[in-house]
Amino acid sequence: MLWGDQTAQYSPYLSRRGNSMRLHQGILQEGYNQYHANKHDENSNPHGIINFGTSENKLCFDLLQKRLMRPDMLHIEPAFLQYPDWKGHSVLQEEVAKFLSDYCRSPKPLKPENVVVMNGCGAVFSALAATLCDSEDAILIPSPFYGVITEDVGLYSTVKLHHVPLYSQPTGSDVRPFQLTVEKLENSLKEAKKEGLNIKALILLNPHNPLGDVYSSEELISFLQFAKMHKLHVIVDEIYMLSVFNETDTFCSVLSLDGLPDPQRTHVMWGVSKEFAMAGIRLGMVYSENGDLVQALDQLGYFHGVPGPTQYQMVQLLRDRDWLNSEFLPENRHRLREAHSFMIEELKKLDIPFLHRSAGFFIWADLSKYLKEKTFAEELSLWRCFLKHKVLLSCGQAFSCVSPGWFRIIFTDRLHKLQLGLSITLIHISVPMLFFKSTQTEISCHGFMVGILKGIVHPKMNVERHRRFLLTFIIWTKNTMEVSGNLRL
Structure with missing residues (x-):
């Protein structure tokens, strides 16, 4: 759990209980607050945060x-x-x-x-x-x-x-x-x-x-x-x-x-x-x-x-x-089933382990292989990386999981939103892991191009993976230059 801004001053206007409430903030609440301040909308805010972290069913509004x-x-x-x-x-x-x-x-x-x-x-x-x-x-x-x-x-x-x-x-x-x-x-x-x-x-x-x-x-x-x-x-x-x-x-x-x-x-x-x-x-x-x-x-x-x-x-x-019985519940189950199937197939393509269950709005997935070290500090860093690049997930420590690296992924949203969120997620776990594996804050032009070539000629990458890789790599490059400014050409 996070406990708010540890440097925040104790308020003389509040009781001890009031100060405890004021300064308390869990990881889920921190992510939710950032999402609410910058929600993704394809028309009014296309660069906002996509929410795979809050358990809401957005499949049945119609x-x-x-x-x-x-x-x-x-x-x-x-x-x-x-x-x-x-x-x-x-x-x-x-x-x-x-x-x-x-x-x-x-x-x-x-x-x-x-x-x-x-x-x-x-x-x-x-x-x-x-x-x-x-x-x-x-x-x-x-x-x-x-x-x-x-x-x-x-x-x-x-x-x-x-x-x-x-x-x-x-x-x-x-x-x-x-x-x-x-x-x-x-x-x-x-x-x-x-x-x-x-x-x-x-x-x-x-x-x-x-x-x-x-x-x-x-x-x-x-x-x-x-x-x-x-x-x-x-x-x-x-x-x-x-x-x-x-x-x-x-x-x-x-x-x-x-x-x-x-x-x-x-x-x-x-x-x-x-x-x-x-x-x-x-x-x-x-x-x-x-x-x-x-x-x-x-x-x-x-x-x-x-x-x-x-x-x-x-x-x-x-x-x-x-x-x-004749309209809402059957159609809701059908849409849940379809969205769940789409998400688990995408996770399988990425070789991400997960619990295959058929209840709720979420998938419990193991992203521990993307941690530099299997610690909760690294898990939190990965969570912040996703959030910085506009995808909200929920990390395991927010659920008091005893093993670092587990994340809850919400799948109950429209297909195009799932696809967009997954493309961004793929960028920030696959591209850096596969091609750079570096703690340096700068990436050289040479390393950048070698990464592209390795991805394009990879013998196990089929046509669909080629297409997705190139698309996500382009988006990643754009985000890296605009958000991080850490691409040295």
Whole structure:
């Protein structure tokens, strides 16, 4: 994690907590801020930053625009302009309960009164940390994990995360890379206790961000039984549950399990930002059978409410099963599948190892061969190199990965944007690595031309690779001269 400008002065106007918030900045937030200040747009800002770092679905705007323009979205009743129940309007609670009952395949109908709606899943994480943990308590979380959860649980409540490290190389009984097991949970819990930490909960991401793993029912039950044994709450984030795009893979929701080991300590999160491709509509929710927790969250709902008109529109979307089942969800899965296929084929051409998964908006790829040394400092340098040359990725240390060199690559954008971003990425990992391999700040004309000749006559480079190489080399040359000024002719 980055902690902002370390030279920044302590503000006398803020509390210690306020100063901590002001100076704190994670890697993901740093990249996001730079992207927002300089977004790529083919018309108004063609040299802006292309975003392969923020997990947004940009594939289905046309479908959503058409649906959101229908007349039923424009009708507003007086109740939606007045103060609501802070857990959410009752009609939205009912639709969420029905929706989750159906799409999570719950063995019995879920109860609307167990639904709490807030302005995004980040707010839900923050509220759960505040209500389940005391200050300086800790939560177990397998790493790598979506890095912003650190801020979600820590900025307000100063709750810590204790990592359960997962490794790229399978060990012991593992059958896949980065596999979570009960044994690893047990070992991390013991380590936490030795460190004097009071562990109150376990966070599970299913489907997993950034790995793309989907837990089986057997795995979920074993994790829940572990938590019950140690009297831990389990927070299960299922925000990508409808983004499993391979029809042969099956998502198993915790809510589909018949007879949870400890229902009073099991809480399931979901939101519309991913599945419905509307990250700007801040609406997340949690389902819990723990009435005490629901009451506590109700108190915090005053600070995390969702505007009435937004709640109304979400009611219309969730109850429109014809549109969801016949139009939006099938087409969304189809577009996810196509974009994913394009990206993995490009990674294969570059001989970049990656996890081949079929859930979420991202690919977890190993770029460690492009590091001068396999250190997190070099990983951060590579990340900054991409960002400097207008491609935002997310590096592994932003997800607390224990092995340097892993990057999360978002593929849920239009094809031409993927192609442009990949061409720039290719330039800054392939050309310098293959032809220069130098730490010098200047590149001679002789070395430059030798690089071109080596690329053109390379015996293993087919016609398509020739074309792509020359194109990317030309762009790289232009960027090098304009941005870095380090080409000496």
